[in-house]
Amino acid sequence: xxxxxxxxxxxxxxxxxxxxxxxxxxxxxxxxxxxxxxxxxxxxxxxxxxxxxxxxxxxxxxxxxxxxxxxxxxxxxxxxxxxxxxxxxxxxxxxxxxxxxxxxxxxxxxxxxxxxxxxxxxxxxxxxxxxxxxxxxxxxxxxxxxxxxxxxxxxxxxxxxxxxxxxxxxxxxxxxxxxxxxxxxxxxxxxxxxxxxxxxxxxxxxxxxxxxxxxxxxxxxxxxxxxxxxxxxxxxxxxxxxxxxxxxxxxxxxxxxxxxxx
Amino acid sequence: xxxxxxxxxxxxxxxxxxxxxxxxxxxxxxxxxxxxxxxxxxxxxxxxxxxxxxxxxxxxxxxxxxxxxxxxxxxxxxxxxxxxxxxxxxxxxxxxxxxxxxxxxxxxxxxxxxxxxxxxxxxxxxxxxxxxxxxxxxxxxxxxxxxxxxxxxxxxxxxxxxxxxxxxxxxxxxxxxxxxxxxxxxxxxxxxxxxxxxxxxxxxxxxxxxxxxxxxxxxxxxxxxxxxxxxxxxxxxxxxxxxxxx
Numbered sequence: 074x075x076x077x078x079x080x081x082x083x084x085x086x087x088x089x090x091x092x093x094x095x096x097x098x099x100x101x102x103x104x105x106x107x108x109x110x111x112x113x114x115x116x117x118x119x120x121x122x123x124x125x126x127x128x129x130x131x132x133x134x135x136x137x138x139x140x141x142x143x144x145x146x147x148x149x150x151x152x153x154x155x156x157x158x159x160x161x162x163x164x165x166x167x168x169x170x171x172x173x174x175x176x177x178x179x180x181x182x183x184x185x186x187x188x189x190x191x192x193x194x195x196x197x198x199x200x201x202x203x204x205x206x207x208x209x210x211x212x213x214x215x216x217x218x219x220x221x222x223x224x225x226x227x228x229x230x231x232x233x234x235x236x237x238x239x240x241x242x243x244x245x246x247x248x249x250x251x252x253x254x255x256x257x258x259x260x261x262x263x264x265x266x267x268x269x270x271x272x273x274x275x276x277x278x279x280x281x282x283x284x285x286x287x288x289x290x291x292x293x294x295x296x297x298x299x300x301x302x303x304x305x306x307x308x309x310x311x312x313x314x315x316x317x318x319x320x321x322x323x324x325x326x327x328x329x330x331x332x333x334x335x
Numbered sequence: 336x337x338x339x340x341x342x343x344x345x346x347x348x349x350x351x352x353x354x355x356x357x358x359x360x361x362x363x364x365x366x367x368x369x370x371x372x373x374x375x376x377x378x379x380x381x382x383x384x385x386x387x388x389x390x391x392x393x394x395x396x397x398x399x400x401x402x403x404x405x406x407x408x409x410x411x412x413x414x415x416x417x418x419x420x421x422x423x424x425x426x427x428x429x430x431x432x433x434x435x436x437x438x439x440x441x442x443x444x445x446x447x448x449x450x451x452x453x454x455x456x457x458x459x460x461x462x463x464x465x466x467x468x469x470x471x472x473x474x475x476x477x478x479x480x481x482x483x484x485x486x487x488x489x490x491x492x493x494x495x496x497x498x499x500x501x502x503x504x505x506x507x508x509x510x511x512x513x514x515x516x517x518x519x520x521x522x523x524x525x526x527x528x529x530x531x532x533x534x535x536x537x538x539x540x541x542x543x544x545x546x547x548x549x550x551x552x553x554x555x556x557x558x559x560x561x562x563x564x565x566x567x568x569x570x571x572x573x574x575x576x577x578x579x580x581x
Contacts, residue, residue, distance in 0.1 A: 121497060124516075132512050151516035231511060232493055232503035237466075 342484025
């Protein structure tokens with residue numbers, strides 16, 4: 074594939090291979106901006122979610138702007154070669170910090186504020202990410218957080234293809250909100266829940282709701298509070314975690330309505 | 336190319352005039368008319384004449400059940416609609432009636448199908464009100480995108496390659512990409528008698544170059560249209576419902 078040219082974009086090297094898509098660095102004669110091409114897995118036997126998620130991202134990404142998302146450049150459809158080309162920002166994934174957990178309160182608070190600002194910006198653009206997790210959060214050289222991978226996202230002004238296509242909830246188990254488990258994909262506070270779970274994880278080194286992938290294991294969060302963070306954790310961080318992912322049995326409506334509050 | 340699509344005008348002159356003006360402002364280069372030009376409203380002659388002029392200029396137009404009922408007394412309509420159609424027959428001259436009778440039930444243009452109601456049996460005038468209706472209609476045509484009206488409530492359905500249906504209530508002014516790997520059925524709202532709680536006239540614009548569909552609303556003088564209905568002795572309910580959008 075390196076050296077191939079698709080709609081004027083020259084394929085260079087593969088920079089990431091995920092479960093549903095690969096990322097390639099690409100260039101174009103008339104462009105000076107570094108670019109990435111996302112190509113979904115579409116072969117026989119591949120997960121249909123890869124196709125539907127890619128369609129969602131094709132619809133949503135061109136409608137997003139600002140410093141917290143990579144800017145959309147071009148797209149190709151399934152008739153020839155499906156792809157999305159977006160700007161490539163030199164940035165570091167939050168997932169690289171996992172070996173360092175738990176982090177200090179000051180650092181977790183700083184990370185939390187930056188992610189909350191990115192989510193707030195996204196929500197103001199009618200979109201909900203619905204898969205907030207360390208591997209989908211990048212930090213730009215400017216220090217701001219950027220969100221990637223909108224394959225599971227919801228946009229208020231666009232058809233939600235994931236909603237009808239799959240009866241089982243699609244998201245990353247440790248960060249999935251109770252309402253997502255129940256099939257609700259239209260509440261921005263689902264992202265707040267995931268952020269709370271992430272802050273808890275980064276503060277303690279332990280995932281608040283475990284990492285079970287089974288429905289039974291995931292549904293426990295519907296009725297059971299997680300173990301409170303260790304008493305040694307800073308009270309401010311403890312409050313932020315709880316307020317962000319307050320469980321649904323007391324009503325999702327008690328969760329903070331805006332990421333900026335977080 | 337930017338295509339303006341109108342459905343269920345129902346002889347509402349101020350509503351249709353407002354939609355045509357807004358579509359022009361939005362850069363419409365072609366017009367598609369999805370039937371039911373008459374019935375309910377009090378300006379059938381002006382509406383049919385306007386539609387005929389648009390067709391003469393290259394617009395695509397199909398026939399709706401109210402248009403069909405003008406020349407066919409056997410078409411079944413509710414009581415108020417029946418009263419309005421009987422009055423309409425007296426308002427239309429022979430050329431206008433012949434024009435309506437000659438309109439096709441469906442038209443195919445590239446990857447698009449234009450039809451008034453469910454495409455699986457256009458002459459049956461079945462409504463497309465849910466995903467099952469939409470699937471039946473989409474299964475009956477090879478067209479990738481179907482446009483219809485008849486329901487008076489704007490809605491958009493899409494079918495994946497695996498046959499899964501998604502229903503979506505579109506927001507005014509928000510462009511929706513009609514992804515090429517999917518099939519789509521767009522139910523347009525009504526120009527002349529919206530029934531989704533919003534009295535503003537409803538229409539849509541398709542941008543074929545960008546592959547995007549946008550639903551629009553046009554404010555118009557509802558009271559003027561209602562007064563015309565009352566002054567012509569048509570059922571009062573047909574006038575009152577316009578301001579409520581029902």
